[in-house]
Amino acid sequence: MVKKVGMEVSVAIGEAVKLANADVIAAYPITPQTHIVEHLAELVADGELDAAYIPVESEHSAMSACLGSAAVGARTFTATAGQGLELMHEVLYVASAMRLPVVMAVANRALSSPLSVWGDHSDVMAVRDTGWIQLFTENGQEVVDNVFCAFRIAEDRRVLLPVMVHLDGFHLSHVIEPIVFPEQSVVDKFLPPNKYPLPLHPDKPVTMGDFAPPITYPEAKWAQEVNLRASKEIILQTWQEFGKAFGRHYSPVESYKTEDAKVLLLTMGSFSETAMTVIDKLRGEGRKVGLVRFRLWRPFPFEEFRQAVKDAETLIVVDRALSFGGPGGPVCSEVRSALYGEAKKPKVVSFVAGLGGRDITQAGFETIINKGIEISQKGSQNEFEIFGVRD
Amino acid sequence: MTKPEGELPWKDLEIGAIVTEPGNAAQYKTGDWRSQRTTYDFAKCIKCALCQIFCPEGCIHQNADGYFEADMFYCKGCGICARECPTGVITMVEEEE
Ligand code: SF4
Ligand code: SF4
Numbered sequence: 001m002v003k004k005v006g007m008e009v010s011v012a013i014g015e016a017v018k019l020a021n022a023d024v025i026a027a028y029p030i031t032p033q034t035h036i037v038e039h040l041a042e043l044v045a046d047g048e049l050d051a052a053y054i055p056v057e058s059e060h061s062a063m064s065a066c067l068g069s070a071a072v073g074a075r076t077f078t079a080t081a082g083q084g085l086e087l088m089h090e091v092l093y094v095a096s097a098m099r100l101p102v103v104m105a106v107a108n109r110a111l112s113s114p115l116s117v118w119g120d121h122s123d124v125m126a127v128r129d130t131g132w133i134q135l136f137t138e139n140g141q142e143v144v145d146n147v148f149c150a151f152r153i154a155e156d157r158r159v160l161l162p163v164m165v166h167l168d169g170f171h172l173s174h175v176i177e178p179i180v181f182p183e184q185s186v187v188d189k190f191l192p193p194n195k196y197p198l199p200l201h202p203d204k205p206v207t208m209g210d211f212a213p214p215i216t217y218p219e220a221k222w223a224q225e226v227n228l229r230a231s232k233e234i235i236l237q238t239w240q241e242f243g244k245a246f247g248r249h250y251s252p253v254e255s256y257k258t259e260d261a262k263v264l265l266l267t268m269g270s271f272s273e274t275a276m277t278v279i280d281k282l283r284g285e286g287r288k289v290g291l292v293r294f295r296l297w298r299p300f301p302f303e304e305f306r307q308a309v310k311d312a313e314t315l316i317v318v319d320r321a322l323s324f325g326g327p328g329g330p331v332c333s334e335v336r337s338a339l340y341g342e343a344k345k346p347k348v349v350s351f352v353a354g355l356g357g358r359d360i361t362q363a364g365f366e367t368i369i370n371k372g373i374e375i376s377q378k379g380s381q382n383e384f385e386i387f388g389v390r391d
Numbered sequence: 392m393t394k395p396e397g398e399l400p401w402k403d404l405e406i407g408a409i410v411t412e413p414g415n416a417a418q419y420k421t422g423d424w425r426s427q428r429t430t431y432d433f434a435k436c437i438k439c440a441l442c443q444i445f446c447p448e449g450c451i452h453q454n455a456d457g458y459f460e461a462d463m464f465y466c467k468g469c470g471i472c473a474r475e476c477p478t479g480v481i482t483m484v485e486e487e488e
Contacts, residue, residue, distance in 0.1 A: 099407035
């Protein structure tokens with residue numbers, strides 16, 4: 001029997017990690033991620049989850065402890081947000097390069113200063129190139145489901161890479177949603193025990209994170225790149241298997257009402273749900289608009305993305321982060337680069353909106369769509385449009 | 392990664408470039424950026440082993456005749472042995488290899 005319960009999404013993530021039977025959680029609390037690790041600390045303290053909870057003194061230490069834990073073959077989870085993700089930045093590269101299957105939930109948060117505890121994607125974009133697999137989620141059920149998928153993908157012998165599961169801070173982390181939890185036996189069947197192939201063990205010593213002179217470093221990095229790209233196949237397979245076992249389906253680029261759509265909106269994260277409502281409304285008015293969302297951010301799903309947008313005339317990308325002094329939205333910049341060589345491609349219009357937890361309302365998305373269409377027809381002097389900033 | 396002289400193609404690296412053979416750093420030729428090398432006038436040597444003690448690389452060993460001599464696979468050419476030798480056995484010359 002599956003049970004559906006109303007639960008704060010952060011708490012639900014804790015429950016998912018418990019169902020996934022994590023061995024080690026090393027984390028430092030930071031808003032808006034705190035409730036995730038707080039709940040896990042409770043589960044461990046109450047004996048409901050047989051795991052080691054390591055209360056470290058910083059996020060840098062949290063990720064470092066996770067490296068050690070994953071290196072001995074323990075199923076390892078952590079969570080962070082915003083400044084915390086920045087503080088663990090250098091260790092993130094080490095986790096992926098040493099091929100350690102850590103799973104981390106990131107309750108996406110804006111970066112200081114000014115100090116903001118609210119959500120946007122500035123933290124995600126700053127860790128874009130750390131070599132982690134990165135998944136975006138839009139509601140509580142998706143986070144829970146993708147925590148299971150993340151462990152299975154990360155620990156797959158053919159992958160062995162750390163995975164970030166992104167959820168919007170507050171807009172998702174702090175809302176109470178109805179969530180379906182699977183039976184323990186179903187999770188156990190989907191998620192086999194972690195068998196890290198070269199664990200640290202005194203009987204068979206290995207050296208991890210050794211140094212590499214110029215004669216070896218490029219080979220090591222290329223091996224890492226090939227591996228991350230190849231992980232896409234396993235991610236797709238994992239989502240397929242998940243669909244079979246749990247009845248909910250995920251794909252790298254999610255399309256909503258895109259058939260025959262001339263205009264496509266592109267979003268990531270929980271704001272996509274507001275965007276969907278707007279698409280419904282505009283469709284009701286007979287307008288040919290649709291929505292695409294990146295679920296898989298790294299490895300970038302080139303093929304699926306090109307396929308999803310190829311028939312549109314206009315693609316309006318809404319970024320929740322700003323690349324200062326650059327092309328505007330980081331997502332849009334990648335989208336443009338992915339489409340540049342294509343013979344048939346939509347005109348791409350870039351918007352930056354929703355920074356520091358500012359809502360993008362339904363009316364807001366509608367304005368973005370209308371303005372985006374206008375820009376695609378008339379052109380604009382700007383690299384990108386900033387939306388909703390008071391003049 | 393240290394071995395052997397890093398000539399492995401990328402496909403042959405272990406996952407995460409993990410080193411599975413303990414101590415294989417010994418196979419890494421660290422003496423390849425030397426700008427000076429040691430030369431010896433063993434006739435003056437009193438076999439006091441001071442050069443061996445002072446060598447920061449630990450790369451000085453006794454040869455078949457019992458004289459103390461640097462292993463050029465690791466010697467960095469720092470010249471400390473030459474400076475410490477009480478009888479002037481060792482002279483540093485420019486490395487031309
Ligand atoms: S030159 Fe330096 S490294 Fe070389 S043998 Fe002498 S002390 Fe050792
Ligand atoms: S320090 Fe000089 S005299 Fe003493 S062992 Fe070394 S080379 Fe010989």
